Amino acid sequence: MMNSITINNLTKRFGNFTSVDSISFDVKEGEIFGFLGANGAGKTTTIKMLCGILSPTEGDALVAGFSIKKEPNKVKLNIGYMSQRFSLYNDLTVEENINFFGGIYGLNGSRLLERKQWVLKIANLNGKENLLTASLPGGIKQRLALGTAVIHRPKIVFLDEPTSGVDPISRRNFWDLIHNLSSDGITVFVTTHYLEEAEFCNNIILINAGKLIAEGSSKELKTNYLKNDLYEIECSNVVDALEILEVQNFVEETSIFGNNIHISVNRNFSSTQQIESVLLSNKDIKISRVNKIVPTLEDVFIHLLERDKK
Amino acid sequence: MISRLRAIAKKELKQLIRDTRMLFVIFSFPVLLLVIFGYAVNFDVQNIQLGVYDQERSDISREFINSLTSSSYFKVTKTISNYEDIKQTLDKKDAQVVLVLPKDFSHNFFSAKEPAIIQFLIDGVDGNSASIIQNYVNSAVYTFNLKYQKQIVARYGKSLQIPIDLQPIFWFNPDLETTKFLIPGLIALILIVSAVITVALTLVREKEKGTIEQINVSSITTIELLLGKSLPYLIVALINASLILLAGYVMFGVVVKGNYLLLFMSTLIFLFACTSMGILASVISDSQQVAFTIATFVSLLPSVILSGFIFPIDSMPIAVQILTNITPAKFFIVVLRAIILRGAGLEAFWTQLLYLILFSSILLGLATIINKKKTEFNR
Ligand SMILES: Nc1ncnc2c1ncn2[C@@H]1O[C@H](COP(=O)(O)OP(=O)(O)OP(=O)(O)O)[C@@H](O)[C@H]1O
Ligand SMILES: [Mg+2]
Numbered sequence: 001m002m003n004s005i006t007i008n009n010l011t012k013r014f015g016n017f018t019s020v021d022s023i024s025f026d027v028k029e030g031e032i033f034g035f036l037g038a039n040g041a042g043k044t045t046t047i048k049m050l051c052g053i054l055s056p057t058e059g060d061a062l063v064a065g066f067s068i069k070k071e072p073n074k075v076k077l078n079i080g081y082m083s084q085r086f087s088l089y090n091d092l093t094v095e096e097n098i099n100f101f102g103g104i105y106g107l108n109g110s111r112l113l114e115r116k117q118w119v120l121k122i123a124n125l126n127g128k129e130n131l132l133t134a135s136l137p138g139g140i141k142q143r144l145a146l147g148t149a150v151i152h153r154p155k156i157v158f159l160d161e162p163t164s165g166v167d168p169i170s171r172r173n174f175w176d177l178i179h180n181l182s183s184d185g186i187t188v189f190v191t192t193h194y195l196e197e198a199e200f201c202n203n204i205i206l207i208n209a210g211k212l213i214a215e216g217s218s219k220e221l222k223t224n225y226l227k228n229d230l231y232e233i234e235c236s237n238v239v240d241a242l243e244i245l246e247v248q249n250f251v252e253e254t255s256i257f258g259n260n261i262h263i264s265v266n267r268n269f270s271s272t273q274q275i276e277s278v279l280l281s282n283k284d285i286k287i288s289r290v291n292k293i294v295p296t297l298e299d300v301f302i303h304l305l306e307r308d309k310k
Numbered sequence: 311m312i313s314r315l316r317a318i319a320k321k322e323l324k325q326l327i328r329d330t331r332m333l334f335v336i337f338s339f340p341v342l343l344l345v346i347f348g349y350a351v352n353f354d355v356q357n358i359q360l361g362v363y364d365q366e367r368s369d370i371s372r373e374f375i376n377s378l379t380s381s382s383y384f385k386v387t388k389t390i391s392n393y394e395d396i397k398q399t400l401d402k403k404d405a406q407v408v409l410v411l412p413k414d415f416s417h418n419f420f421s422a423k424e425p426a427i428i429q430f431l432i433d434g435v436d437g438n439s440a441s442i443i444q445n446y447v448n449s450a451v452y453t454f455n456l457k458y459q460k461q462i463v464a465r466y467g468k469s470l471q472i473p474i475d476l477q478p479i480f481w482f483n484p485d486l487e488t489t490k491f492l493i494p495g496l497i498a499l500i501l502i503v504s505a506v507i508t509v510a511l512t513l514v515r516e517k518e519k520g521t522i523e524q525i526n527v528s529s530i531t532t533i534e535l536l537l538g539k540s541l542p543y544l545i546v547a548l549i550n551a552s553l554i555l556l557a558g559y560v561m562f563g564v565v566v567k568g569n570y571l572l573l574f575m576s577t578l579i580f581l582f583a584c585t586s587m588g589i590l591a592s593v594i595s596d597s598q599q600v601a602f603t604i605a606t607f608v609s610l611l612p613s614v615i616l617s618g619f620i621f622p623i624d625s626m627p628i629a630v631q632i633l634t635n636i637t638p639a640k641f642f643i644v645v646l647r648a649i650i651l652r653g654a655g656l657e658a659f660w661t662q663l664l665y666l667i668l669f670s671s672i673l674l675g676l677a678t679i680i681n682k683k684k685t686e687f688n689r
Contacts, residue, residue: 048523051527052527053523053526053527053685073529076527076528076529077529079527081523081524081527083520083523083524084520085519085520085521085523086519086520087520087521087523087524088521089321089325089521091325091328091329092321092324092325092328096321096324099317099320099321100317100318100320100321101524101528102317103313103314103316103317103318103320103321104314104317104318104525104528104529104530105314105528105529106313106314106529108313149524
């Protein structure tokens with residue numbers, strides 16, 4: 001399969017602050033590519049460079065075969081971009097927004113008409129063309145924004161946190177849409193804070209403080225980066241329990257997941273009784289459950305970020 | 311190219327039309343300004359108190375004084391008989407302006423060799439009134455000259471030496487109607503301020519909201535974007551110009567003597583220069599506040615001080631005279647006065663229009679380059 005995006009030592013500095021630090025990776029044609037990282041990790045900065053609206057300080061990338069450094073305008077012809085900040089005009093109607101974005105991509109006449117129908121269909125806005133965009137619910141707005149971002153049928157679309165601040169059902173529907181685009185052959189490059197969404201991606205990159213720290217499919221990430229077994233403990237007095245577990249020699253890492261504790265264990269670990277006995281030394285702790293679990297992406301990322309900190 | 315430009319312009323116009331508060335301000339403010347300014351100026355200049363020190367007391371000197379007082383603009387409030395008295399008169403505010411006619415006034419006046427030198431001492435405390443008075447004085451002297459020039463030539467058969475030496479600045483508007491005379495300047499001022507400010511806010515508003523990124527990532531070119539953004543405001547400003555002209559007619563009886571088509575075309579060219587200024591301000595700025603400040607500063611200040619609207623350019627120091635070229639208002643005022651007051655044709659002011667076109671092109675070119683630099687490199 002061909003590469004849709006090839007990134008080579010891409011770096012962006014603002015003054016002496018390095019926002020993106022020499023990252024390299026490939027994105028294959030037609031895949032859904034998840035680009036993950038905490039707040040301020042450098043996701044938006046990277047996307048802007050890949051879209052040709054921010055020039056890299058060092059390194060380069062080929063997007064749809066064109067260098068973002070030398071031919072940013074050719075790059076633009078082949079991509080769609082849904083920015084993190086809301087990109088539709090709230091004071092325009094649905095149809096006016098579609099006409100506008102179609103217009104700046106040079107669509108007119110029957111092509112515009114055809115694409116307009118398509119956007120209305122995917123956003124569920126048929127018959128609501130004259131509604132003011134401000135009056136639309138968030139989920140619908142996001143679908144409309146996605147529709148306008150790909151109105152010109154680009155080869156690649158960049159979505160920067162497209163589902164932030166939207167209810168779970170709308171998010172689910174939005175991901176169905178992303179899958180549809182992908183099966184039409186469009187490469188989808190998407191950032192998100194929701195790790196359960198990352199499971200929908202064919203490939204994932206994790207960056208932290210501008211540096212790439214992990215890459216692979218969700219399955220690869222779980223097996224390649226997390227060697228230790230993982231246990232989940234459900235108990236009362238979580239904070240005290242955590243304090244006790246942290247200092248045990250059979251425990252590698254601890255973290256809190258909702259009301260539960262996750263620990264990764266090392267060679268010194270023999271059975272779950274070990275856990276129970278150390279916790280029960282404190283009378284205030286009541287254990288309801290201890291069991292081995294399959295790691296989630298979140299476990300992997302917390303592990304990686306903790307390791308990165310050290 | 312055209313379809314993308316049209317998409318931008320259409321969207322901008324739609325947004326503008328939906329913004330009723332903004333529309334109200336855009337259309338009511340200029341007319342309001344015209345009325346306020348117009349009346350203020352009108353009231354200010356009637357009955358200027360004139361002190362007269364006529365050293366000669368000849369027929370011709372008396373006639374000159376009469377030519378001033380026969381209009382309702384000057385009123386002799388003090389007759390002066392020595393030089394010390396002049397200072398006192400002005401200090402005590404017995405007169406706003408003192409006219410000194412020398413002993414050899416009539417001799418030189420008719421000599422056709424040397425001009426007669428006369429002196430006007432204007433109370434400069436209120437700079438605004440002072441310059442208005444100066445304008446009157448200039449006009450009055452010129453009118454007087456014009457009347458006698460022919461007689462002198464007929465009598466002596468000599469060359470056209472100006473009888474009284476004062477630079478003729480306002481050789482139209484001979485009946486000394488200030489309001490009519492100032493209206494073109496006011497129109498230019500109001501139009502430039504409103505056009506520059508409204509345009510300056512458009513691009514920067516999108517920068518603040520982040521919608522500009524969506525535009526930058528499309529295949530639209532900078533010049534399409536900038537022109538598309540200016541176009542709707544150009545139309546709005548044209549409507550505004552008509553409203554102001556109408557208000558000028560209703561309120562102050564200002565009639566356009568010249569050709570309407572010519573007026574329209576010239577206004578269009580001027581407004582294009584204004585929107586180019588606005589676009590440049592918008593491109594430079596990163597927030598609406600900065601854009602507003604820059605736009606107000608570059609449109610208001612030079613248009614009041616340097617355009618010749620109030621202060622005659624000819625009486626400025628050379629360096630300042632060169633500086634006056636930074637405001638398109640200067641050129642438009644010349645054009646407006648020519649068309650509205652004199653009914654002159656294109657031959658009288660085509661150089662002004664040419665300059666305005668040049669001015670717009672340079673500014674727009676600059677805005678394009680800067681915007682490209684700013685968007686393609688470093689955010
Ligand atoms: N124009 C700029 N000038 C200076 N610093 C910048 C600029 N743009 C981004 N940064 C910095 O670069 C870092 C990465 O920012 P970026 O927006 O790429 O992060 P992100 O991963 O998209 O974060 P978020 O999840 O909050 O959107 C941040 O620390 C940010 O403050
Ligand atoms: Mg971001």
